Amino acid sequence: MEKIKQLKEEFTSFMGQVPFTYDPAELYAPITYTLFQKGKRLRPMLCLLACDMFGGDIEEAKYPALALETFHNSTLIHDDIMDQAPLRRGMETVYKKWNTNAAILSGDAMVALSFDFVMRTPKALETVRLLSQVYHEVCDGQQYDINFETRSDVTIPEYLEMIRLKTAVLLATSLRMGALIAGASEADQRLLYDFGIAIGMAFQLQDDLLDCYGDEAVFGKKTGGDILENKKTYMLLKALEMASPAQRSALEQWFSLSVVDQPQLKVQAVKQLYDQLHVKEVVGQVISDYFTQADAFLDAVGVPEERKTSLKTYVLMLSGRDK
C-alpha cells in the first residue's frame, strides 16, 4: 500500500511539473483541461508498478507513463465526438465545451505529445514501438465498437475481441512497457502483458456489470444506462445466448425501442429477464475466471513473490475484491 501511494504521488507531482501550455493557446487549453481532471492514472500506475516489480529505475518510466496517460486521453477525446457523449467523469467533454474541430485537433496534438513523451527513456526504440502497435489496435477496437452499434448479430467472441482491442491492450502495454524499461526478460514481459489482457477484460466486464447492478451510491451514476442506450454489452449477449425463444424475443423487443416513456420500467423488465437467466452470476463467474487467469500469469513471472505484492494489491483494490 505504501508503495502504491508513493508511486501515485510521485507521478502526480511529476505530471504537474511537465509543461503543457504552449502556443497556440487554443490548442493546448483542451489538453490541460482533459489531462488534469482527477483520475486514477491507471495506465501510468500499471507502468510504474511493473517497472518497480523488476527493480527498474522509476525515473526512466515516468515520461513513458505520462505518454500512456496522454495517449489514452487522446482516444477519449476522439471517442467522445464519435459517441456524441456530453459528459465524461462528470465534466463536459471537449467537443461539447469547445467544438468538434477543437476536439479533433487537440486529440491529434495529444497523440503527438504521447510519441514525444514515450521516447524520453533510454529504451526509446522499444517503447515507441509498443505505443505505435497499441495505437493501431485501439483504432481497430473503436471501429469494431462502432460497427457493433448497427449490427444485430454480434457474437460473444467478437465482443470479447472488441474489448480486448479497445481496452485491454493498452493496460497490457502499460505493464509491458514498465517491465521493458526495467530490463525484464522477454518472457516476463509477455507474462505481464497477458496478465494485463486478463485484468483488462475483467475490468471491462465489471464495468458492464456495474452499469446494471452497481450500487448507485458507490457507482456515482444511475444504473441501467447501457440498457436504456440499447448497448450490446456482454450481459445482453450472454443473456441472449442463454435465453429461451420467449425470453429472447422479449429481450429483442425491449432492445428495439430507442425511446421509452418510462425508462425505469424498461430497466426493470430487462433486469428481471437477466435475473431469470442468472446473468449476474454467470458474468460474475467469467470475470472471476479472468482474474484467476491473471493470477496465474503473475505467479509465473520470474521475480520473488514479495516484489509482486504492490501490483497484486493495486489490482485487488481496483477490482473491489479487497473488501
Added chain:
Amino acid sequence: MEKIKQLKEEFTSFMGQVPFTYDPAELYAPITYTLFQKGKRLRPMLCLLACDMFGGDIEEAKYPALALETFHNSTLIHDDIMDQAPLRRGMETVYKKWNTNAAILSGDAMVALSFDFVMRTPKALETVRLLSQVYHEVCDGQQYDINFETRSDVTIPEYLEMIRLKTAVLLATSLRMGALIAGASEADQRLLYDFGIAIGMAFQLQDDLLDCYGDEAVFGKKTGGDILENKKTYMLLKALEMASPAQRSALEQWFSLSVVDQPQLKVQAVKQLYDQLHVKEVVGQVISDYFTQADAFLDAVGVPEERKTSLKTYVLMLSGRDK
C-alpha cells in the same frame, strides 16, 4: 530527369505492394481511398531524392517515405472535416463520402500506420523522432490557421509562421529524413531542412498566387476561390499592408461580404485593387527570394554538384520555373 522518373516509379510500385487492407474493413477503406488517389508523392520524392543525393540506400528510405505520405494524408482527412471541404483532388473528401466519425478514426489509424512505417529502417530512432516533432508542428500550424479565420489583425510574420508550420516543416522533414537515412552529416541535414523550409514557403505562396492569377486551363479550377472565401492569404495581407486608406477600406469592404450575388464581380474588383498595388509582382518577388534562399542552402551542402542535379531539377519542375 531519368533519376526522378525512376524513383517515382519505384516508390509507386513499392507503395502498391504494401498491404493496406485489414480488418475491420470499414476502417481501412477510407485509408486506401485516400492514399491511392493520384498524387505527386511530393514528400516521399523529397525523402528519396535526398537519400539518393548522399548515396544512401533507397531501400532503407522507402518505408519512411511512405510514412511521410501516409502522415500527410492523415492531416488532410482531419483538415477536411475542420474546413468542411467537400472535395479534394476533385474527389469527395472522406468525411463527405463516409461520415465525420469514419474520417476521424481513419485519420487516427493513418497516424498509427505512419509511426509503424517510419520505424522500418535501420535509423528508426532518429526517423521516429523527426516524425513526432513534425506532427506537433503541423497541429500547431493548423490551429493558427483556424484562429486566423476569425481574426482581423493577422500580421504577415504570423501568416508566414503559420504556413511554415502547416506546410513547410513537413517538406523540410522529408528531405532531412532522407539525408539522415543516407548518413549525411548533421550540418548537411540542417542545410537540406532549411532548403525544404524555403521551398515549402515558396510553394505555398505560389499556391496563393495561382489561386488568384493561375491559368485556369493549367490550374484545373476557377481562379479567385480564396477571394470568394475571404481567405486571409499572403496576397491579401500584402495588399492591405501597401494599400492607401481608400484602397484599404475598399478591400476590407469586399472581404466583409460572405455571400455575393455576382461572384465574378467581387473577384474582378479585388484583383483590380491587387493590380493597382502590384501585388502579383511584389509576391512574385518574395517567392523568387525564397527560391534564391533555397538555392543557397542547397549550394552549401557538402556533396559534388552533380549529385544535387536530380533534386534541383525536381524542384524546378514543381515550381514551374523550368519552362
